[in-house]
Amino acid sequence: MHVSEVTKIRRKVLAEVSRLALEGTLEENIAGILSTVVSEDGPRYRCCVHKERAVLKDRINMALSQPIGTPLAEAAGKALGGERADLPAVNLLPEACDRCPIDKFLVTDACRNCLAHNCIASCPKKAIMVVQNRAYIDKTICIECGMCKRSCSYGAIIEISRPCERACDLKAIVAGSDRRAVIDYEKCVQCGACKVACPFGAISERSEIVQLIQRIKDGQRVYALLAPAFIGQFGPKVKPEQIIGAIGRLGFHSVKEVALGADAVALAEAGEFTRAVPAEQPFLTTSCCPAFVAMVEKHLPDAGDRVSTTVSPMIAAAKAVKEEDPSAAIVFVGPCVAKKAEARRYPDLVDFVLTFEELAAMFVGAGINVAETEAGDHLTAASRDGIGFARAGGVTQAVLDTVAHLAPGAALKPQRADGLADCLAVLTKMQQGALDANFLEGMACQGGCVGGPGTMADQRLTAKLVELYAGQAPVATAPDNTAARPEIDLHRRKK
Amino acid sequence: MSTLLVEICLGTSCHLMGSQDIIDAIESLPPDKRGKIDLRGVTCLKTCRKGPNARINGVVLSEMTPERTLAVIEDNLP
Ligand code: SF4
Ligand code: SF4
Ligand code: FES
Numbered sequence: 001m002h003v004s005e006v007t008k009i010r011r012k013v014l015a016e017v018s019r020l021a022l023e024g025t026l027e028e029n030i031a032g033i034l035s036t037v038v039s040e041d042g043p044r045y046r047c048c049v050h051k052e053r054a055v056l057k058d059r060i061n062m063a064l065s066q067p068i069g070t071p072l073a074e075a076a077g078k079a080l081g082g083e084r085a086d087l088p089a090v091n092l093l094p095e096a097c098d099r100c101p102i103d104k105f106l107v108t109d110a111c112r113n114c115l116a117h118n119c120i121a122s123c124p125k126k127a128i129m130v131v132q133n134r135a136y137i138d139k140t141i142c143i144e145c146g147m148c149k150r151s152c153s154y155g156a157i158i159e160i161s162r163p164c165e166r167a168c169d170l171k172a173i174v175a176g177s178d179r180r181a182v183i184d185y186e187k188c189v190q191c192g193a194c195k196v197a198c199p200f201g202a203i204s205e206r207s208e209i210v211q212l213i214q215r216i217k218d219g220q221r222v223y224a225l226l227a228p229a230f231i232g233q234f235g236p237k238v239k240p241e242q243i244i245g246a247i248g249r250l251g252f253h254s255v256k257e258v259a260l261g262a263d264a265v266a267l268a269e270a271g272e273f274t275r276a277v278p279a280e281q282p283f284l285t286t287s288c289c290p291a292f293v294a295m296v297e298k299h300l301p302d303a304g305d306r307v308s309t310t311v312s313p314m315i316a317a318a319k320a321v322k323e324e325d326p327s328a329a330i331v332f333v334g335p336c337v338a339k340k341a342e343a344r345r346y347p348d349l350v351d352f353v354l355t356f357e358e359l360a361a362m363f364v365g366a367g368i369n370v371a372e373t374e375a376g377d378h379l380t381a382a383s384r385d386g387i388g389f390a391r392a393g394g395v396t397q398a399v400l401d402t403v404a405h406l407a408p409g410a411a412l413k414p415q416r417a418d419g420l421a422d423c424l425a426v427l428t429k430m431q432q433g434a435l436d437a438n439f440l441e442g443m444a445c446q447g448g449c450v451g452g453p454g455t456m457a458d459q460r461l462t463a464k465l466v467e468l469y470a471g472q473a474p475v476a477t478a479p480d481n482t483a484a485r486p487e488i489d490l491h492r493r494k495k
Numbered sequence: 496m497s498t499l500l501v502e503i504c505l506g507t508s509c510h511l512m513g514s515q516d517i518i519d520a521i522e523s524l525p526p527d528k529r530g531k532i533d534l535r536g537v538t539c540l541k542t543c544r545k546g547p548n549a550r551i552n553g554v555v556l557s558e559m560t561p562e563r564t565l566a567v568i569e570d571n572l573p
Contacts, residue, residue: 367543
């Protein structure tokens, strides 16, 4: 996983904000971040230091969960007071967007100036003419319909798009009138794929580390719910127990496994499958990925009642903690950006959502080196299958194993989809009855959560390490796990 | 055969700044070069705020990139 220069800047901002908040000097020193992160003589990625700092101001507001354009001292004050603006999880940083000047359809050297001139004939706006023996698209007339590209027998006209637009499988990013990217939140499901794709770092998730640090300082009992993809995120040599030890050093009261919630989800979902399929509905889909669920709500609402009514493992795990300790503050820590949006539906259960990247920035801000931290408690109260939720195919395995246990005769015919384009295409086919399957696992991120936008390690490596860790779990499947809590209400809240 | 000692910091600060990319770049060198490198991970080189850090032939180098690291290695190979 390549750490680009913009990624470094984003991470430095998060680490500095954490450091100052932990020190208690954030409000006085917030403007100092502008010069610590971008020095006068340091490497430059923008035209000048002024532009670089204007971009940084956007980043700092995002790191404080305040609207873009808030003066920095005011933003710091609000964050320290626990305020968080009502922002989507994924936001565009207007200063950072390069307004990538891209002509969508481009005539290449492959153009032969053939006699047929299919391109000219196909263009509904007559935007194409021949200039110097080659087709030429008049950009002032072109409406970017793509007819010419399809018509050319030589494939000489190619389509190029901006990195963010290309990354968004749901076509939620368009160029605004000033050529800046605009996210259409009617279509966006907050998956974070565009954030990973933009080479200018112009798309970012909001962060609530300062609000969280204040909560820890106030002495509230703060629980970390650690998603199973955490294995290997701090380097392949770092042991899981060291990560748990380091979280304790940050002042968290306790660390729980989201994988335990995954076991509860597997039990509930398997129960739902055996009850409802095929008696009430032809197939059931998973509901653990919030971006997948939002994709169904926004793009295929007719399939809404095929989605499992079970909550996600995050919510199941949070409920279990709240039952034992009603005044706990709960922080989900994982690879996911969409969970930041999901958590807003459950403000009574989940207080904060951190990505692994943000957790690492907090460690750095606190001067904690996980690689040199003593091992904390051992986890794995979860089953092998529960831990497996971290990678694509894991939920299917868990539900298969659980169904085999609950209703040995039931025939579960699984289908998997990862990446939103794949999810949309497969679900559409299943709606039409065109696939011989009665269970769909839908994951917005390619490879599943190990490929999420908040990760710091290569997903293939993480998948392998997760597999190894899962192999050490004391029990194999959810029904074997006496610690799973199927008796709490695990019904999802709809929008 | 003599080898060049290359130590890459795997501490959290350097990891966050991409030290794994440097390791990957060294690991994928062609065998004749890779064979001359004694690659080790260390947990901190005490210059955390200037990561990612490497120590090559005993000299600590800060704000490294995979490209710079490979260039320094090239210059120092036995
Ligand atoms: S759906 Fe995902 S890729 Fe598309 S705009 Fe939203 S966060 Fe970005
Ligand atoms: S696949 Fe996992 S990380 Fe990606 S959006 Fe879904 S729940 Fe989040
Ligand atoms: S973590 Fe790399 S120098 Fe300290």
